[in-house]
Amino acid sequence: MAQVEDARIVLLSREVGSSDWRDPVAPDQSSDIDLVARLLDAGGRADRIQRAFNLLDQVGGLPGLYRADRVARLTCSPSERARLRAALELGRRALDRRHPGDRLLTAEAVVGRFRSLALAEVEVLVAVGLDPGGRVLVEHRMVGTVDGVAARPRDLLRPVLAAGAVSLIAVHNHPSGASAPSETDIAFTSRLGDACRVCGVQFLDHLVVASGGWSSLRGLGLIAVAEPT
Numbered sequence: 001m002a003q004v005e006d007a008r009i010v011l012l013s014r015e016v017g018s019s020d021w022r023d024p025v026a027p028d029q030s031s032d033i034d035l036v037a038r039l040l041d042a043g044g045r046a047d048r049i050q051r052a053f054n055l056l057d058q059v060g061g062l063p064g065l066y067r068a069d070r071v072a073r074l075t076c077s078p079s080e081r082a083r084l085r086a087a088l089e090l091g092r093r094a095l096d097r098r099h100p101g102d103r104l105l106t107a108e109a110v111v112g113r114f115r116s117l118a119l120a121e122v123e124v125l126v127a128v129g130l131d132p133g134g135r136v137l138v139e140h141r142m143v144g145t146v147d148g149v150a151a152r153p154r155d156l157l158r159p160v161l162a163a164g165a166v167s168l169i170a171v172h173n174h175p176s177g178a179s180a181p182s183e184t185d186i187a188f189t190s191r192l193g194d195a196c197r198v199c200g201v202q203f204l205d206h207l208v209v210a211s212g213g214w215s216s217l218r219g220l221g222l223i224a225v226a227e228p229t
Contacts, residue, residue: 059071107216122175127159157196169206171207
């Protein structure tokens with residue numbers, strides 16, 4: 001068993017290559033293991049590579065580093081743990097750059113705005129209210145558990161109507177990593193669409209974002225394209 005493990009480390013060392021860590025361009029072409037190794041305390045390159053491999057294996061890969069409970073249990077020094085948390089937070093913030101007034105005219109634009117939801121450990125449901133030009137007027141977030149969010153259509157419509165929005169987009173994540181909508185998602189989408197029609201708000205889409213990708217319920221034909229009455 002030890003020989004198998006040693007062989008895996010050798011292959012990983014070859015994977016990350018022999019690029020100089022002082023090279024500012026090198027990180028763009030580095031593996032996850034190599035990048036984690038750069039954040040560890042002083043030691044030889046081979047030692048850091050092996051420790052980085054062990055840390056990622058301990059949390060189940062790179063997505064596991066975004067789970068606070070797993071990072072707290074990492075077998076590394078306090079300074080290394082703090083460095084990892086800082087790097088992860090920078091990555092999260094880079095994904096979460098958005099501004100009031102941004103226009104959301106495509107499903108891809110919505111996913112780009114809410115990509116960081118895929119990193120959340122619990123489900124988060126967001127109602128986005130738009131003006132006639134597709135500009136964001138309001139975002140209302142509801143936080144649930146790993147299994148779902150206890151929400152009713154009126155919980156999403158209330159802040160959208162208060163902001164004077166004419167259309168609504170719903171977005172939520174799946175902590176499991178699966179991007180396909182569940183039966184619960186589909187049923188809630190149907191109820192939300194009915195409520196939007198009653199309130200005179202156009203229901204544009206409901207998107208699911210996850211580490212495994214994303215899906216649009218409108219794109220799947222699960223939302224009727226109709227103007228509000």
